[in-house]
Amino acid sequence: MAKILDRILMFIYSLCIAILSVFVILLLTDTVPLNLELLERQPFYVGTWVVAIVLLLISIRVFYISISRDRSSATSIDQRNEYGDIQISVDTIENLSYKAASRVRGIKEVKTRIRITESGLEIVVRALVDGETSIPVLTEEVQRLVHDHVEEITGIPVSYVSVYIANLVHSPVIKSRVE
Incomplete structure (x- = not known):
């Protein structure tokens, strides 16, 4: 039961982080128009890109882990x-x-x-x-x-x-x- 709950929480967490990362990337590419002067500063702009992409990649990995089956350990021999x-x-x-x-x-x-x-x-x-x-x-x-x-x-x-x-x-x- 605990493993199922952990997988559900990982799924929800990775989905939220992925949505947030995609939203930030859309903001940075001006696909979603939002006037934020803070994002236009060069060091902050590059840092935001890096963080958004890294979080997106991590969330994709965690999402994959949450939905994949654990095939490495068999519970029985048939x-x-x-x-x-x-x-x-x-x-x-x-x-x-x-x-x-x-x-x-x-x-x-x-x-x-x-x-x-x-x-x-x-x-x-x-x-x-x-x-x-x-x-x-x-x-x-x-x-x-x-x-x-x-x-x-x-x-x-x-x-x-x-x-x-x-x-x-x-x-x-x-x-x-x-x-």
Whole structure:
């Protein structure tokens, strides 16, 4: 709902700015006769032209954005089988990736991102590690588990899994008290 409201507001705003810019351009070209001595001064005249044209171009761009569809991110992956259609949301695949990566011992915090390509799913896993396990071993295990788990559960081919180790988790040091 918020995205629709934002698009409507962008549409109205860009339309108003475009109308205002066109009106100023018409004033400057004497298409609309209006006697303003301020517009006849040379520095103000050139500046007004530049501002009017820039605002017109920006409003056209914002207008285009407000009416165009967002095709870059798919909300689901559609498959068809002999019984009908199947739709699996990208959120579901992100959660499956999260679940598989979280099972690896040594991985502490996980975030996943999914990109849909022609060759299959591209999964990016961002993780924090405990620092006590070999990072190459951890990343290979995360890649294997995420790849196999997502393909097995969804039936969608995974083209590759990229693992980014962001940092180490700093566990609090507990000091024992001697009394």
